[in-house]
Amino acid sequence: xxxxxxxxxxxxxxxxxxxxxxxxxxxxxxxxxxxxxxxxxxxxxxxxxxxxxxxxxxxxxxxxxxxxxxxxxxxxxxxxxxxxxxxxxxxxxxxxxxxxxxxxxxxxxxxxxxxxxxxxxxxxxxxxxxxxxxxxxxxxxxxxxxxxxxxxxxxxxxxxxxxxxxxxxxxxxxxxxxxxxxxxxxxxxxxxxxxxxxxxxxxxxxxxxxxxxxxxxxxxxxxxxxxxxxxxxxxxxxxxxxxxxxxxxxxxxxxxxxxxxxxxxxxxxxxxxxxxxxxxxxxxxxxxxxxxxxxxxxxxxxxxxxxxxxxxxxxxxxxxxxxxxxxxxxxxxxxxxxxxxxxxxxxxxxxxxxxxxxxxxxxxxxxxxxxxxxxxxxxxxxxxxxxxxxxxx
Amino acid sequence: xxxxxxxxxxxxxxxxxxxxxxxxxxxxxxxxxxxxxxxxxxxxxxxxxxxxxxxxxxxxxxxxxxxxxxxxxxxxxxxxxxxxxxxxxxxxxxxxxxxxxxxxxxxxxxxxxxxxxxxxxxxxxxxxxxxxxxxxxxxxxxxxxxxxxxxxxxxxxxxxxxxxxxxxxxxxxxxxxxxxx
Numbered sequence: 001x002x003x004x005x006x007x008x009x010x011x012x013x014x015x016x017x018x019x020x021x022x023x024x025x026x027x028x029x030x031x032x033x034x035x036x037x038x039x040x041x042x043x044x045x046x047x048x049x050x051x052x053x054x055x056x057x058x059x060x061x062x063x064x065x066x067x068x069x070x071x072x073x074x075x076x077x078x079x080x081x082x083x084x085x086x087x088x089x090x091x092x093x094x095x096x097x098x099x100x101x102x103x104x105x106x107x108x109x110x111x112x113x114x115x116x117x118x119x120x121x122x123x124x125x126x127x128x129x130x131x132x133x134x135x136x137x138x139x140x141x142x143x144x145x146x147x148x149x150x151x152x153x154x155x156x157x158x159x160x161x162x163x164x165x166x167x168x169x170x171x172x173x174x175x176x177x178x179x180x181x182x183x184x185x186x187x188x189x190x191x192x193x194x195x196x197x198x199x200x201x202x203x204x205x206x207x208x209x210x211x212x213x214x215x216x217x218x219x220x221x222x223x224x225x226x227x228x229x230x231x232x233x234x235x236x237x238x239x240x241x242x243x244x245x246x247x248x249x250x251x252x253x254x255x256x257x258x259x260x261x262x263x264x265x266x267x268x269x270x271x272x273x274x275x276x277x278x279x280x281x282x283x284x285x286x287x288x289x290x291x292x293x294x295x296x297x298x299x300x301x302x303x304x305x306x307x308x309x310x311x312x313x314x315x316x317x318x319x320x321x322x323x324x325x326x327x328x329x330x331x332x333x334x335x336x337x338x339x340x341x342x343x344x345x346x347x348x349x350x351x352x353x354x355x356x357x358x359x360x361x362x363x364x365x366x367x368x369x370x371x372x373x374x375x376x377x378x379x380x381x382x383x384x385x386x387x388x389x390x391x392x393x
Numbered sequence: 394x395x396x397x398x399x400x401x402x403x404x405x406x407x408x409x410x411x412x413x414x415x416x417x418x419x420x421x422x423x424x425x426x427x428x429x430x431x432x433x434x435x436x437x438x439x440x441x442x443x444x445x446x447x448x449x450x451x452x453x454x455x456x457x458x459x460x461x462x463x464x465x466x467x468x469x470x471x472x473x474x475x476x477x478x479x480x481x482x483x484x485x486x487x488x489x490x491x492x493x494x495x496x497x498x499x500x501x502x503x504x505x506x507x508x509x510x511x512x513x514x515x516x517x518x519x520x521x522x523x524x525x526x527x528x529x530x531x532x533x534x535x536x537x538x539x540x541x542x543x544x545x546x547x548x549x550x551x552x553x554x555x556x557x558x559x560x561x562x563x564x565x566x567x568x569x570x571x572x573x574x
Binding site: 239260263264267268270306308 | 440450454458485487493494496497
């Protein structure tokens with residue numbers, strides 16, 4: 001298969017622009033950091049979680065495809081592989097949180113813990129040394145999964161038999177369990193512990209579902225953008241898009257299911273230590289974000305994705321993907337940022353600062369630069385594993 | 394299949410193929426030649442055959458949507474009637490019309506309504522159950538579940554002409570069978 005030089009030129013261009021824009025926005029964030037610490041951390045945490053979610057979501061999609069196979073993977077396999085290869089970058093970009101943890105999380109402040117019976121009891125888990133050690137373990141495990149997946153990724157050139165496909169299946173199954181376990185803890189450490197008295201066992205699963213939605217949408221946008229080039233001009237067909245649209249529909253429903261059931265359980269119990277999370281998120285303007293999530297992260301995409309006509313149309317499908325990617329940020333903002341506000345200080349209106357955009361653009365620029373670099377390498381490997389060959393029939 | 398007797402009324406002519414793309418091609422050519430009352434029989438779902446035969450997309454999705462909406466709204470109003478009108482009960486001081494607790498039942502009934510609509514709608518639109526079919530008279534037709542592909546042009550097609558249609562099909566197929574009605 002001969003790949004067009006224009007494709008590589010295109011990727012190169014995105015790579016350079018990503019570095020430039022990421023560098024500019026990152027510089028802006030760095031300059032304003034000393035004077036805007038208060039605004040920087042919530043913005044940075046939301047932006048970091050957004051792009052980390054795409055990396056991990058790509059990892060999850062690659063592993064789901066590794067376990068189940070299916071011709072839809074022919075379309076996005078290399079894209080999600082390049083997506084999860086951004087994890088080392090995200091490990092570096094974790095450093096501001098590593099050093100900032102003491103000013104982000106209440107439990108990291110010894111004065112607060114001393115006078116707080118609940119936090120004193122939780123200090124065995126919620127302490128800075130544990131936070132740092134666990135972060136190292138999460139990234140190490142994720143990168144080991146990345147390495148093992150790359151080794152068993154379908155590659156026609158190296159071994160066309162099904163040995164590699166079977167190994168990919170095993171690695172994907174074990175890797176998925178490891179991902180589910182480590183990300184559950186990471187979601188507790190980095191997100192849920194912003195409100196250290198509150199807990200929900202559904203929380204991490206909602207985040208995993210959100211990552212799945214976002215990364216499926218991201219991979220779709222990439223292949224639709226590049227569908228005039230090989231190999232996508234051959235793999236992006238209306239039938240595959242229909243299958244892929246069904247996956248998007250299922251992921252949107254899964255996200256809504258998890259989100260609603262956390263709400264239903266807490267609403268039914270109506271205990272003050274549990275419902276405080278939703279009380280905080282349904283006042284001072286946050287309720288508008290909640291309603292927009294119900295409408296645009298569930299109702300509208302759900303109804304549109306029911307239509308076969310829309311699912312088979314690359315342009316309409318990518319518009320839905322764009323909407324969901326935007327709503328993923330709203331979801332994270334609504335989940336994370338209210339945790340920074342103490343109940344007394346919560347003024348009217350949602351705190352929106354230009355740093356929200358700057359941090360998102362800064363991390364995103366670097367993320368896309370690494371992504372396009374890895375993609376231009378990974379698409380050179382031909383995919384034609386036996387599973388996919390059957391799918392052609 | 395024996396010598397055709399001119400008196401015996403026919404259901405149609407059945408062309409036999411041994412490859413998926415040849416039956417697809419034959420269907421396209423038959424449609425281009427103007428035939429409309431025809432159908433294809435294949436051992437596995439063949440992509441594009443519906444379009445080649447000029448079949449309109451099924452209305453089943455709309456039936457399923459309707460079934461889902463009916464089930465969901467019926468469930469919601471049942472709950473509303475029970476909790477607000479017929480037997481109002483104060484549960485933990487919550488409002489009578491507590492929609493979050495109605496959602497699970499509404500969801501389940503939506504799925505049930507949609508599933509019933511899909512199953513019975515599929516049977517109705519396909520004209521099933523249909524215990525016998527003229528095609529079963531052709532012994533070779535049993536291969537349609539194994540490794541043969543068939544295209545049947547029916548007598549009721551206005552363009553149907555025993556000799557011409559037979560010649561047209563013989564140009565493409567392995568064999569052409571007559572199907573008694």
